[in-house]
């Protein structure tokens with residue numbers, strides 16, 4: 001009979017990276033496995049009065065129904081960009097059959113889930129959840145000296161799945177993770193330029209061509225600051 005209750009702590013990305021630092025030398029992460037929960041959805045998360053209970057219900061499903069020995073993932077990223085602890089980092093994950101490196105030799109993949117249904121036409125992976133997913137993936141790669149090829153989407157291991165979601169392009173995500181931090185444009189500044197200067201100019205533009213050109217410039221600002229174009 002499994003325990004009936006487990007507490008899950010919530011971290012900011014910075015707090016979680018500080019936690020990760022204490023595991024360098026204790027565990028060897030070989031890959032980063034990226035998943036989306038599909039269910040619970042972002043809407044489920046928004047509707048939940050007690051967010052920890054949502055994590056607990058995943059744990060209960062994994063332990064009770066799936067018969068895993070703990071919640072499957074090492075970490076769960078919620079739509080507010082917080083990271084909820086999962087199973088012990090010293091334990092192999094229940095990520096994808098045949099890919100968990102479950103032989104308890106201290107080497108295994110790091111697995112995280114992002115809460116949401118990220119299939120095409122459903123919900124959207126965006127800031128701050130996206131920033132945390134990118135930052136967490138980058139932190140694992142840097143601290144365990146892994147190449148970008150160590151990033152694995154669930155669907156790469158199990159082709160009948162869309163996980164982490166058919167709307168999440170792998171090369172787009174990897175590009176965000178490996179993007180060199182440069183003293184370029186900060187996203188807040190880009191947004192301010194768009195909102196304060198380009199938006200009024202777009203509204204006042206007299207022709208379609210003028211509007212299209214302003215739209216193009218706004219997207220150049222978004223690209224330069226590492227954001228998705230619209």
Ligand SMILES: [Zn+2]
Pocket residue numbers: 034035036154163164
């Ligand atoms: Zn998955």
